Amino acid sequence: MSDRFSRIRKQYLSLGLGELAAVAVFAAAAFAWQEQLTSAGAVAALRFALVPLEFVLLQAGVYWLLARSWHGSDQGRSAPGRMPFMMARMFRGLKFINPIILLAGLIGVVANFPATPLAAVIVILIWAFGVAEYINYFVVRLSYPWTQWASEVGRRRTPRLVKDMHAAR
Numbered sequence: 001m002s003d004r005f006s007r008i009r010k011q012y013l014s015l016g017l018g019e020l021a022a023v024a025v026f027a028a029a030a031f032a033w034q035e036q037l038t039s040a041g042a043v044a045a046l047r048f049a050l051v052p053l054e055f056v057l058l059q060a061g062v063y064w065l066l067a068r069s070w071h072g073s074d075q076g077r078s079a080p081g082r083m084p085f086m087m088a089r090m091f092r093g094l095k096f097i098n099p100i101i102l103l104a105g106l107i108g109v110v111a112n113f114p115a116t117p118l119a120a121v122i123v124i125l126i127w128a129f130g131v132a133e134y135i136n137y138f139v140v141r142l143s144y145p146w147t148q149w150a151s152e153v154g155r156r157r158t159p160r161l162v163k164d165m166h167a168a169r
C-alpha cells in the first residue's frame with residue numbers, strides 16, 4: 001500500500017473514531033447533566049435536541065470508517081475506488097431523512113422548552129450543533145482548521161461524503 005493511501009486510511013480512521021467518540025461524550029454529558037434538570041419537560045427537551053445530533057454524528061463516524069475501504073487502498077488502480085452504489089443510496093436516503101429528524105427534534109424542544117435560561121441555552125446549542133453537523137456532512141463543508149476557517153468556509157466546498165455519493169452513480 002502506498003504511503004499516500006496509508007495516510008488517507010489513518011486520517012479517516014482518526015475522523016471516524018473522533019465522531020464516534022463525540023457520540024459517546026455527548027451521551028455521557030447529557031446523562032450526567034439531566035440529573036441537574038428540575039423538570040421532566042427539560043429532560044425531554046434535552047433528549048429531543050440530542051437525538052438528531054447523535055444520529056448525524058453516528059452517520060459521520062460510520063462514513064469515515066467505511067470510506068477507508070475505498071479511499072485507502074490502491075487495489076491495483078491509479079485512482080482510489082468509489083463508494084459502493086448501495087451505500088451511496090443509503091446515505092442519500094439519510095440526507096433526506098436527517099432534516100425530518102432535525103425538525104422533529106426542534107418541535108420536541110419547543111414543546112418541552114426548559115424553564116431555566118441555562119437549560120434553554122444548552123438545549124438550543126445542542127440542537128443547533130446537530131444542524132451544523134448535518135450541513136457540514138450533507139450540504140456544504142464547514143469544518144476547517146481554525147486558522148483557515150474564515151478564508152475557506154466562504155468557498156462553499158462540497159463535503160467529501162457528497163462527492164463520494166455523486167461518484168458512486
